[in-house]
Amino acid sequence: MLSRTADNLYWLARYVERAEYLARILEATQRLTALPLAYVGESNEWESAVATAGCANAFYAVFPEANEENVTDFLAFSTDNPSSIRSCFEAARTNARAVRTALTMEMWDAINGTWLELKRYGNGPTSREELSRFLRWVQESSLLFDGSAYRTMLRNDAYSFTRLGVFMERADNTARILDVKYHMLLPAHEHVGGPLDYFQWTAILRSVSALTSYHWVYRESLKPWLIADFLILKEEMPRSLASCYENIVTHLDKIASAYGRQGPSQRLARGIRTRLQNSRMDEIFQTGLHEFIQSFIADNNRIGATVSQQYLT
Template sequence: MLSRTADSLFWLARYVERAENVARILTVGHRMASLAHSLGNAGNEWYSTLRAAGCEDGFFGKYEAAEAGTVIAYMVFDADNPSSIFSCLETARRNARAVRTALTVDMWEALNQSWMRLRDLDPAAIIAHGLIDFLDWVKERSLIFTGAYANTMLRNDAFFFTRLGTFLERADNTARLLDVKYHVLLPRDEGVGGALDYYQWQAILRSVSALRSYHWIYHDRLQPWLIAELLLLRPEMPRSLRASMEQITRHLDLLADTYGGKRGECHRLAGEMYARLCFGRIEDIFQSGLHEFLVAFLDQTARLGGEISRLYLM
């Protein structure tokens, strides 16, 4: 496969996953802001939403304050924001057009229909009264695209690169969400274990579709260390860091086998990250610092993406 084709498939999957992740982050930000207001607590939920999405610097280059209307507009429709939902789907479709013959019909139709529908929407109406329905639609379209490629692509190198993009982006997003809740979100005047703290953790689990999974596994009320364990170390949780890294290492190995056993730094780094999650214990992570662990993981994820590009996509 040509490296530019592999690169387009890799980034196509990353941008579709990123659009879904931004929708999930905005959903939890909206829910947290509503909860804070109902509990009489003016927190920093919209600022935390920006930080979770990695959009903080770009936003404050255009706006002075993180308020609901400006944050939603910037993260949903702003073409100058490369991580807005609009920009993600536009970039994903541009990558798809560049490798149209490498896609199945179902993949192309899922993505193209999403883009055409997005262009016809009224931003003002969505910001005013249709945000949650719109975000649910974005998540639904991403799931349709992911299901389309999972069920229609041949299991060859095109599928492996697409899968790598999906799970690398997913791991990055889960780490960001957990770090923002633990390190940023809780107001200083609200004690850990209070009502706002509880509902914030609940919203985090809802944002990754894991609230029911948490109760299924732990049979306990929401506990921060158990939520962190679920999202970091549990292999049965499909959006956990461990589950994502398992998929990344697996598909890197499949690529190595496809290309004559050639391996590089990306294989070593992915294996090291996966082993740390397989054999890590949540009490040790908390003792050394959850925030520090997550920041190191995000740095390694960025490095891993660079190493994959150097070996396969250039």
């Protein structure tokens, strides 16, 4: 298959996944800021939302201050922000159009329909209710696209490249939340936090759609180190770093066996997965949660570059 086609498929999937993540961040932040001050403290949650979205520099180049209006506009609708939800859907559709022949009818329908529908929202909703509907719609659109890819694509290299896009983006997103909120998850907060921490923790879980599943796995009330364990090491949790790398290794192996050749991407990915499999949470806390996450983000970026070099150019 053409390298450019693989590249377009990979980015198509990444952009759709990113749009969904941004919608979750906005939703979680909106909930958090709706609580009375006594429950969440003085911290600026909108500032934190910009940081978790990974676009603080770009944001402060346009806006002097992080508040609900500015952040919502920037993360959801801004055309200045190349990673806003709108820009993500635009970019996804551009990528899709460039590789129409590699998409199934259902995938094209999903992304083209989303793009057409996006125009209806114009420059943003006029009310909170409408914004909520919009954020829900973004997540549904992503589910629709992901589902149609899962159910209709041939299981060949094209499929593996779209899956790689999904899981690389997802790993990056989960790591980014951990990077911004790591201090909330340190065992030092063990004093079974006040309500202050509790709502922060639920917000973290909500932004990776893991609030309900946490209870199913641990059957315990929220504990910060368990949340960290859940998001980093639990393979059952579909947005954990371990689960993402399980999938990345699987799909890189499928590509390698289809092409009859292993390469640097496969080796690198297996290395990262092994490290995640052999880690225990108490060790990670001992050597430093923050350092662990930062080195993971660097590794994840490195593998993105390696995949790109090996297959996509």
